[in-house]
Amino acid sequence: MAILVVGSVAFDSIETPHGKVDHILGGAATHFSLAASYFTDVRVIAVVGEDFTAEHEAVFERRGIDTTGIERAPGLTFHWTGAYSGSLNEAQTLGTDLNVFAAFEPKIPEQYLDSEYLFLANIDPVLQSRVRAQMPGVKLVCGDTMNYWIKDHRENLMKVLPELDVLLINDAETRMIAGEKNMVKAAAGVMALGPKALVVKHGEYGATGFFSERAFAGKLSRPFRAPALPLEEVVDPTGAGDSFAGGFYGYIASQPELTPAVFRTAMFYGGVMGSFAVERFGTERLQAVTSEEIKERFELFREISHLDSGNEGSGE
Amino acid sequence: MAILVVGSVAFDSIETPHGKVDHILGGAATHFSLAASYFTDVRVIAVVGEDFTAEHEAVFERRGIDTTGIERAPGLTFHWTGAYSGSLNEAQTLGTDLNVFAAFEPKIPEQYLDSEYLFLANIDPVLQSRVRAQMPGVKLVCGDTMNYWIKDHRENLMKVLPELDVLLINDAETRMIAGEKNMVKAAAGVMALGPKALVVKHGEYGATGFFSERAFAGKLSRPFRAPALPLEEVVDPTGAGDSFAGGFYGYIASQPELTPAVFRTAMFYGGVMGSFAVERFGTERLQAVTSEEIKERFELFREISHLDSGNEGSGE
Secondary structure, three states: OOEEEEOOOEEEEEEEOOEEEEEEEEOHHHHHHHHHOOOOOEEEEEEEOOOOOHHHHHHHHHOOOEEEEEEEOOOOOOEEEEEOOOOOOOOEEEEEEOHHHHHOOOOOOHHHOOOOEEEEOOOOHHHHHHHHHOOOOOOEEEEOOOHHHHHHOHHHHHHHHHHOOEEEEEHHHHHHHHOOOOHHHHHHHHHHOOOOEEEEEOHHHOEEEEEOOOHHHHOOOOOEEEOOOOOOOOOOOOOHHHHHHHHHHHHHHHOOOOOHHHHHHHHHHHHHHHHHHOOOOOOHHHHOOOHHHHHHHHHHHHHOOOOOOOOOOOOO | OOEEEEOOOEEEEEEEOOEEEEEEEEOHHHHHHHHHOOOOOEEEEEEEOOOOOHHHHHHHHOOOOEEEEEEEOOOOOOEEEEEOOOOOOOOEEEEEEOHHHHHOOOOOOHHHOOOOEEEEOOOOHHHHHHHHHOOOOOOEEEEOOOHHHHHHOHHHHHHHHHHOOEEEEEHHHHHHHHOOOOHHHHHHHHHHOOOOEEEEEOHHHOEEEEEOOOHHHHOOOOOEEEOOOOOOOOOOOOOHHHHHHHHHHHHHHOOOOOOHHHHHHHHHHHHHHHHHHOOOOOOHHHHOOOHHHHHHHHHHHHHOOOOOOOOOOOOO
């Protein structure tokens, strides 16, 4: 079933120990869409400037992503400049030029209205709420946010959280929303503010799913831990979290029903797509991964985390 | 089969957000022995002072641990004072009174010489080497170390590493030994210095096992990720790593052969014993856990990490 995603399409200038790139295609909605496109139909709502060319649009089109909702506005596209050093765990933002994104007012094309799955990528919670309100018939709503909204736009964020079935954020964001350092208590605190379930992304340590009583009619009470793949080479971590979200939500939307087993498997696919994303700068790897590679890597994720895996080769 | 462990038996004075305790029984060899005692026979080599009473010794004896090798020396027992705050991830050492431990010279009792498994807990690498040399017939050698030895006693540490089948350390120690921030490369760097396999403990994020070509005849090349249990309440993290090592190595020693499957399962039991350890101050919980509780928690670890677990209750 189709996912509607609203978020940023941007140009990124990035420096990592592996090199430097200038104005490459990026943005949360871009990484999310590409990752999700391997599982289901994806429709994007975003705004870009006059520097967004047919070549950029073709990146979406080649993956069958519906770009009807990518609005062209006079001016330049959102541009982010960042750098990573050391263990590449955290980006240092060197510049944020919002450009046309500053006045972003999401408009939902007629043909997007029957989307059953909604993903509210990391944008102003006021806009997240507005989009959510225009999609009353969706089956599932999943969202993301970041420290900036948590800290300085808390009141607006609090209005979005009750609208979410699943919130995907990282450790620091979880602790910041809840004002609590213990992860289990922090997760409970976040879910008390609205989301039925919470996926906390731990970067190189994988992710943990937490479930409130309102998720799965209380049948899934234990958290679930999905691994990340230990990677010898992380070329560019930009978009890893959005790619995780795309793999996670794309898999969910491809399934007839969201069962606990589907949720768990989706967390593995999130890790799988995140692990591809960081292998190259920007969206390069996500543009060209194959179904066979996704299948193989999923099996690898199982192998490195399951007791009864065939991890030992023959004869054991 | 019997494990011989050499390490510290100490008194700990600890402050955490849950309270404060003074001079309670602790030390790496203590936590390790208690955790391992649920799986196999354990023999301890350590030194204590005149303040170590029959009551303290009874803690070992009640768990069937052989204390013949706990030497009494004139003076006071090693005393560590530390505090934890916030998310309880790292201890702040407030005082280290080595006392009788400063002149520790491990002596191996005659009846310990047939031990098939040797655990070199975190002590001076010179002593680790000396004990290792006196146990030429052991089947498996496993060890630990810490930043102090890595930084200031590197040359001596380098002499112990080739003697180890398995080294158990944390993320920071792995990166420090290898001088490399990427975990996969750091793990390979550490194993190039000697250990056939490496278990990196990630605290609340579980642990990863890495295997060199020399482990399992190269049959197990992928890393393995074991979860940690998300805990709502960590009363005292002191000894969690040693308890992990005890559960890990105790399980291995209880099995006829160290296969990849045994190694994976051992990593789960490490997490299980670590999760018990932190539930109470000091060794309180490890003194009184039951086999049934260990079995249940092992199943819980499987449930929170395996795709095909019965995590959803009935009907799914």
